[in-house]
Amino acid sequence: MTADLPDFTVTRKRIKTLRLTVRAPHGEVVVSAPPHVRESAITAFVADKAAWIAKHQERIATRPPPLKPGPEAEALREQLKNAAPPLVARWAAAMGLQTPDITVRRMTSRWGTCNTQTKRITLNLELARRDPALLEYVIVHELAHLIERRHNALFYAVMDAYLPDWRLRRRALNAS
Ligand SMILES: [Zn+2]
Structure with a gap:
């Protein structure tokens, strides 16, 4: 499977390494990045993980929707x-x-x-x-x-x- 570069948002944090999270229930991609890592390095990091991200987004999409009161x-x-x-x-x-x-x-x-x-x-x-x-x-x-x-x-x-x-x-x- 080839995966295009997914949309993602970047949060700068006082951490040492890049971190990537695929959030439920909608599958947003959030990257936490140390203050000095360049945008290009972040994009390359996300591109490198594109297949993995796509797999996780699929998995999240097939989950039962969150329970509603009732x-x-x-x-x-x-x-x-x-x-x-x-x-x-x-x-x-x-x-x-x-x-x-x-x-x-x-x-x-x-x-x-x-x-x-x-x-x-x-x-x-x-x-x-x-x-x-x-x-x-x-x-x-x-x-x-x-x-x-x-x-x-x-x-x-x-x-x-x-x-x-x-x-x-x-x-x-x-x-x-
Ligand atoms: Zn615990």
Whole structure:
């Protein structure tokens, strides 16, 4: 497949290397660039990734549209509110943690969050439309934050110990 140079916007940031993101749900291409990188270098960077960008835009376009408030969202919320607590309780016990409270809500950019102060896990309602193995991955990830708040070596060691195939699940989730 040959891909033309896609449209993109550039944001200058205090970072060291160029970063490229394809945003859902519309597939906009956003490049974050260090202050001194030239426009021509940015264009070459985007051109180099054109095929990859096209693939991601296709993938995003075939996703189900984001849930809107309504009966379907409510049914999915009930489904997730029933499915999540036993999984959270089981994994919390396995990881030696107290079972945290769970909130389900629509979120646009994250699958889950963990408030380590209030010990509350929030799950993205969209997980109700994904494979249960992916819900399980998000739950273990958020519980792992009750052991280590940051995404550092300890955090990943905890993930490796409890859910050795977590990288595969994360990849599947981010591709879905
Ligand atoms: Zn995290």
